Amino acid sequence: MSSYLAIDETLLEAKNSLWTAKEIMQQPDCWRATLSIVKAARVQLDSWLVGILDKQNAQIIFTGAGTSAYVGEAVVGYLNQQLDITCRSVSSTELVACPEQYLQPNKPTLLVSFARSGNSPESVAAVEVVNNYVKECAHLLITCNPDGALHQQAAQDENYFSLLMPVQTLDHSFAMTSSFTSMLVASVAIFSDADNAVLTITEAVEKNIAGKLAELKALAELPMHRLVYLGAGSLKGYAQESALKLLELSAGQVMGYFESPLGFRHGPKSLVDDKTLIVLFGSTNTYTKQYDIDLLNELRSDNQAIDVHSLALPDNAMRQQLDDVFNGLYYMVCAQIISFYKAWQLGITVDNPCPTGEVNRVVQGVTIYPLKQGDIND
Template sequence: MSNENVPITYKEISAQAEAIKAAWEQLQKQSDWVNRYIGNEKYDEVVFIGSGSSYYQSITMAATFRKWTGRSASAQPSSDIFLIRDATLARDKRILIVGVSRSGESHEVILALESVKGLPHIDTCGITTHETSTMFGMTECLLSPLGKEKSTVMSKSLSSMTFMMQAAIAMASGQDAYLQELQTVLELDEELVKASDTIIKEWVAAHDCNKTVYLGLGALGGLALEACLKLKEMTYTWTEAYGTLEFRHGPKSIVDSGTLVCLLLSESTREYELQVAREMKDYGAQVLLITAKRGDDTDFADLVIEVGGAKVSDEARSVLYLPAVQYNGYYSAMKLGLNPDDPRNLTQFVQI
């Protein structure tokens, strides 16, 4: 296939290492943003908001913020801010809302930010890939300069914005160790993207399933939801995501020989999560593990993808899990004869 005939989605998944590096360099230019906003301890809580993929990466951002700073943070769907704010946000706290939007035009994010304008206990900021967007013009935003995408489904934009916000959180924490971990991730990402491409292409070609379940905890829980969405957007197939141990409480009843269970494995919870994966294997599922490192404890799995970064925290390793799950959506769509650049019923951002 000539380069001009390669789907845009594939090109953008494959370009995420470059986008992440550019986001890192841009953050050095915007480091004062950190001090004014998420690093400012006048806020009792930081609330990350988004819609769809942007909400799922908000979950990862909030989990990272809580772990690395020890301060209060949450992730909320942007619609909940303007529709049911009193049921979503505390009224007796000083709150910073961080809007997350690839395009900077998501109507729900814009409406959310507008709805809190002028409230004395709430300030806003954001992160986007478009410096000419509505959100960029209405509140001060971090900018992922190479995160811009032509594709409908998010890939390099999500990876680069997640990484950029985590780097900002590392700065806010005052812990140089976290910044060093993210530098390690930068060094690993380019080769990992290439390796994930080859591994997932071969896996999808050789295996079939009628349903897929993604599992993860903490920061990786948000990415499990995102992985689920990528596959659903590009292939229209049945897929769900759960907190790893929560999957055992009822939902595991759907597991059979046609099920693929993909676990985004945390090192800090490795033993418990692998118990769940082994149980699903016993029920007949195909098991795919994405992990910092393989070991004797992962030999039961049908496929193990090492993402490296065993010496960095689960949170810092987050974006290293994304190439495999993004390529899984892409290659699964191609196997079904679908066009990942033109997913059914979808547009780049939703208008209401």
Template sequence: MKNAGANTYNEINSQTVVWEQSLERISKVDFGSFPRGQDFNQIIFTGCGSTYYLSLWAARATQLRTGWVCLAVPSSELFLCPEAWLVPSRKNLIVAISRSGSTTETIKALKMCNQRGCDASIVVTCYPDSELAGLSNAVVALPHAQEKSIAQTRSFTSMMLGVSHITSNSYPETLPQRLSEQLSFIVQRDRDTASTYGKDDKISRFFFLGSGSRYGLACEAMLKMKEMSLSYAEAYHFLEFRHGPMSMVNENSLVIGLMSPELNPLEFNVLQDMKGLGSQVMAIGPVEFEKNFKELDHFIPIDFDDFAMLGEVLYLPILQLLAFERALANGHDPDNPHNLTSVVVLEA
């Protein structure tokens, strides 16, 4: 296929520039006028597909950072079963996330929450003039991250940056450049790794593991692999993987662990066990722990510096490239995933 995946490839590789542009725009947002998380009993992050997985990451990362009670709920669940999530006696802050701002379920969810008297909302989107953005007085808009391709890549990571600033916007002025430089270094160093594993026709099963906030990122990596390449891919919490799912592991598997910054030995033990079952094993984690992972097939070290929760965007670009390379190897066009459209719009 001539020029297959050209848009997706450009969008993945443009993140070094787009992150700087997005952070520059975020720096001009008046977060002082936004609802304050500490004023609410719970914060509900909501979205669909990729942005639901972004919500999973955001809820855990935000609660870990602030101590605020946070939940992640698919937008469809929020408007179909509101009683399961909204407690009338509790003050709720809704954070609605949508690349397009036109996703029907997320619009319905926020409208329903507004009608039920939810106390406040924040919208994170790449389209400042979208319908969803018009439903809230607090909007983080990231137009530089808009995409031509269907699968979310730079929009996802840029919206992660936007969400991170909801809880704190007191980051060093040098952060955008340093974060961009770190990404550029990782992509240049590990691009061939993504290509090698993506093209390896012995691998037919991909498993992505993560704990805490990184479980949401593992889910997003799984979705990218499924969307772009139509490959068998699953995501699990690290230790949950032993409770049944590891029965699918064999010599045709690749297990990828998104490691905790504190290097939890129980996570590492899971990867050792999967290697013992014949799987190829890759880990992505802090650079200072590189010596601990020599017995695995591959380790991608990341220098998280003092990026705090912002630094977790660095887990994803190589995994996006892995899905891209697998798509091409399978004869698929990453720009046009099977059966999918950029926006899901439901009939009234």
């Protein structure tokens, strides 16, 4: 009989938790499939991108709502190192609400939109806002749903390029797991030579995650009311998504928080008490690691938290000295598992942690207001 996360499949299904467990564990297969999709589209995609990114003073904005926004937060620092073009991460919720703060009419812009469903109101509206406000713009849509509004729109306009993720990344569960990491893999593969690094971390997850389950379950079952994820650079984006995953899957019963190691001392550290778990995503960057170690030693010396835990890559991946944007994929799977086990311990139906409907799989109840002349001051 099959099991996921060391829990029998029939029990998972009976407790409406099977899809989340399955989608967490399928991620290595999804990442390989994503690389294949990017490779198959490479010639056409590169030809399309050249006409946009070669424009003087061009920029790339990565956008999305909620979890999809954190894809951009995790990749933007790495891609700024790889590309001779400015990359920014701005959530679609911000682009729609305050477009004048993030868009310049005369700056050629490639908007890279991440979306699981492609139907979130802000994700669809962000594309229209950029079209209406920026004179030269184009749209790369990285989505998981062939029936979504974003993907359907791309078929009608040569100014759009839609890249669909593997079919299994259209998560059945409430929380985004394989969709998040696969869209992230796609973005680094599109804009950099990332295949070998992705395959290395994929193998590390496959070989090591089963042996990590007992440790992650023990962390999740600590009597905590708050979990703080810490990470620097790209790992801060992963920490942000990890905090949200805990909040979502625990139905708000356990608060998730994120910060950078250096930033944590500047006020947020005051939240630590004996029911706070702290998890650090350790950097493999030699310089950055020094700050991680300093804070770890300080937090452990304070002896205030219920536990201060540092996640580190398995040895085989460590030897490769991968950039942290790739290391974060391993950490992300660990964080998703912690969130699952905490929800399971609390008796929550993990596939639908909010059955009363206050929070939905695709956001509802958002009114999008049309931009009128005079609404934006250039």
